[in-house]
Amino acid sequence: MPFDLLAQQPRLLYLLQGLAAFAAVTGLILLMLHRSPVRGRGAPILLLAPALLLLTAGVVLPALRTLLLSFTDGEDAAWAGLDNYVWMFTDLGSLTALRNTLTWAVLVPSLVTAVGLLYAAAVARSRFKTLALSLVLLPMVISFVGAGLVWKFVYAYRPADADQIGLLNQLVVALGGEPRQWLVESPWNVLFLVVTAVWTQAGFAAVLLSGAIDAVPAELTEAARLDGASPRQIFWRVTVPLVRPTLLVVLLAEVTGTFKAFDIVRTMTAGRFDTGVLAHEMYDQAFRYGHTGRGAALAVLLFALAGPVVALQVRAQRRAR
Structure with a gap:
């Protein structure tokens, strides 16, 4: 029954897949730091990677998509140039x-x-x-x-x-x-x-x-x-x-x-x-x-x-x- 509900709600399924992918990447980074501690500038970059990934997915990509949408109009997203x-x-x-x-x-x-x-x-x-x-x-x-x-x-x-x-x-x-x-x-x-x-x-x-x-x-x-x-x-x-x-x-x-x-x-x-x-x-x-x-x-x-x-x-x- 839960799988049927997910199949009927593709957006919810995509959200769960994204959360699972983020959790997997974060877990992999923490495991790498635990098994073989990274020294120098590598450790901060790895620790910032999950936050940067979320920032890119939640802010940067939607901002770019909004910018592109501002040059379109209509349900079919036809190119409108500077009309808007x-x-x-x-x-x-x-x-x-x-x-x-x-x-x-x-x-x-x-x-x-x-x-x-x-x-x-x-x-x-x-x-x-x-x-x-x-x-x-x-x-x-x-x-x-x-x-x-x-x-x-x-x-x-x-x-x-x-x-x-x-x-x-x-x-x-x-x-x-x-x-x-x-x-x-x-x-x-x-x-x-x-x-x-x-x-x-x-x-x-x-x-x-x-x-x-x-x-x-x-x-x-x-x-x-x-x-x-x-x-x-x-x-x-x-x-x-x-x-x-x-x-x-x-x-x-x-x-x-x-x-x-x-x-x-x-x-x-x-x-x-x-x-x-x-x-x-x-x-x-x-x-x-x-x-x-x-x-x-x-x-x-x-x-x-x-x-x-x-x-x-x-x-x-x-x-x-």
Whole structure:
């Protein structure tokens, strides 16, 4: 019976065959090292071989296939040349997704880093610092889908003559205003989605920056205080310059994260009302509309945007060390 099931599911069979081949290669390498230890540069290469094999099979080959697919279109993968890239930079929906992605890449990292820094500085000398950091870190426990659902209820809209279930519209009505469809009105709806992303990620920045602030030598802050510097001057002229490497790491990590923004957009608006981003547009084109070439072209664009940022992030992490 299990063999019949595998025969009916060729993809599962290929996966099991690949795992078996990987296990065999890894076992053979470990056996070679156990029987006859390799000295010099050979041992590291052998030990890295399984990881390099997985990297090639899971990253390099799919990336090359995606690049090739970006020059094709249709179910028969007919050669389309640069048509998909021309479409990407001329189609209104694609350009809107690109604009929104760049908006996310600017606003989310900036706001997350700023909120995290200010919050970490505010609780740095508090007796309840651990509790305060735990509270701000709680949203990270929730998945992006869960966060999107939570904030979708916050922005929920009902007609003026009905009871409001959305917290934001309840506050507006209580102050004498009219309820609004926050997730429908463009371009402000993009900013409301950004607020959701900031809410989920600010705790990550606060925890990292709190550790960096704790590492600032007390002698420097004390010397600045003896010289007559105010707490604000100490913060901006002593603390911030010393935690700048951590700030850069957090900022770049958030930039790379925004390029993958999908869950929040999918959950809250499904990309409607001009809120789509590149990752969501890529999903729609490839899986909803069947334009695999266009989806692949959008994936290549995402890679081109994220690649330099990842390189800067690696460089910043090395400097921080």
